[in-house]
Amino acid sequence: MNRKNFLKLSSLGLTALSFKLKPLPTAAKKPIVISTWDSGMAVNAEAWKILSTNGKSIDAVEKGANQIEDTINCCVGLGGYPDRDGKVTLDACIMDEHSNCGAVAAIEQIKHPVSVARKVMEKTPHILLVGDGAQQFAIENGFPKEPAVLSDEAKDAYKKWLEKSEYKPIINIENKKQNGPFAPHFFDDGSVNHDTMGLLAIDNHGDLSGAVTTSGMAFKVHGRVGDSPLIGAGLFVDNAVGAATSSGLGEEVIRICGTHLVVEFMRQGYHPEMACKKAVERIVNRDRKKAKEIQVGFIAINKKGEYGAYSILKGFVYSVKSNDENQIHKSKYLLEA
Numbered sequence: 481m482n483r484k485n486f487l488k489l490s491s492l493g494l495t496a497l498s499f500k501l502k503p504l505p506t507a508a509k510k511p512i513v514i515s516t517w518d519s520g521m522a523v524n525a526e527a528w529k530i531l532s533t534n535g536k537s538i539d540a541v542e543k544g545a546n547q548i549e550d551t552i553n554c555c556v557g558l559g560g561y562p563d564r565d566g567k568v569t570l571d572a573c574i575m576d577e578h579s580n581c582g583a584v585a586a587i588e589q590i591k592h593p594v595s596v597a598r599k600v601m602e603k604t605p606h607i608l609l610v611g612d613g614a615q616q617f618a619i620e621n622g623f624p625k626e627p628a629v630l631s632d633e634a635k636d637a638y639k640k641w642l643e644k645s646e647y648k649p650i651i652n653i654e655n656k657k658q659n660g661p662f663a664p665h666f667f668d669d670g671s672v673n674h675d676t677m678g679l680l681a682i683d684n685h686g687d688l689s690g691a692v693t694t695s696g697m698a699f700k701v702h703g704r705v706g707d708s709p710l711i712g713a714g715l716f717v718d719n720a721v722g723a724a725t726s727s728g729l730g731e732e733v734i735r736i737c738g739t740h741l742v743v744e745f746m747r748q749g750y751h752p753e754m755a756c757k758k759a760v761e762r763i764v765n766r767d768r769k770k771a772k773e774i775q776v777g778f779i780a781i782n783k784k785g786e787y788g789a790y791s792i793l794k795g796f797v798y799s800v801k802s803n804d805e806n807q808i809h810k811s812k813y814l815l816e817a
């Protein structure tokens with residue numbers, strides 16, 4: 481075949497191919513909110529009040545996160561697991577469609593860290609405030625100082641931990657074998673009924689926002705900060721592409737800038753589920769043996785409202801609310817423990 485014919489044929493082929501592949505215009509699914517864990521159902525319901533009345537996604541994710549901060553539970557807010565000194569320290573962040581973001585880390589005695597994070601975003605030229613400084617800023621902005629009230633579950637687990645005071649960081653999920661008496665409530669299928677809350681929303685205007693709130697790792701070293709308040713690790717939003725959030729062993733997420741990576745995979749054209757899977761693989765491929773002992777899960781949503789999740793191990797679930805559905809999904813996972 482001479483060059484002229486080849487070019488003719490390939491241009492015909494390419495035309496046919498591009499005709500075939502031309503995507504059908506699909507309307508973006510909006511509004512929609514997705515969140516980590518089954519506790520996300522109540523969080524989504526709160527966010528939905530705003531999304532369904534034409535409100536902004538940034539308000540929806542803040543109010544959604546406030547819902548779980550208001551409940552006494554082991555993993556978010558003032559009822560969360562304490563650090564090894566018995567102190568509850570909280571991490572949170574928030575990000576909007578303009579890449580505005582704010583965060584607080586290791587903040588104590590403040591009930592709504594995610595709202596403090598929003599104030600950091602709106603009222604300061606900074607992104608992250610930590611510890612005493614974060615608390616001082618919160619108080620200056622009208623947030624009351626309140627004592628931590630450990631949930632019964634957190635109290636029992638801490639008491640049990642004090643018996644040995646063995647420093648072994650325990651992440652909220654993982655497997656029963658690893659956590660022993662500290663394992664949170666597991667369902668028969670291995671999923672847990674609570675954990676760090678990360679949520680992502682698209683509003684009626686098509687704008688994306690996200691928020692995360694957590695008490696972090698149980699019995700951590702005082703001052704330890706996880707992935708949750710770190711933009712690009714625990715949360716990332718790019719209004720042109722999509723958004724992602726994480727739950728699980730924060731150190732592993734920080735190491736790979738996890739949610740930024742997920743969003744970059746979506747930018748390359750991967751479906752949210754595949755983007756999450758590729759980020760999980762990045763963690764697992766670093767140390768496959770260690771990966772069997774830890775859990776990390778990502779959830780993601782793209783600009784079209786398509787969503788997905790992936791985790792290292794079995795047990796990660798997430799909640800979705802849109803006009804079409806209101807339910808918990810099981811995440812696919814990479815490794816059998």
Ligand code: SD4
Pocket residue numbers: 651652653675676694695696697705706707708726727728729730731
């Ligand atoms: C952290 N990623 O502090 C959080 C905790 C978490 O499931 O998500 N647990 O590392």
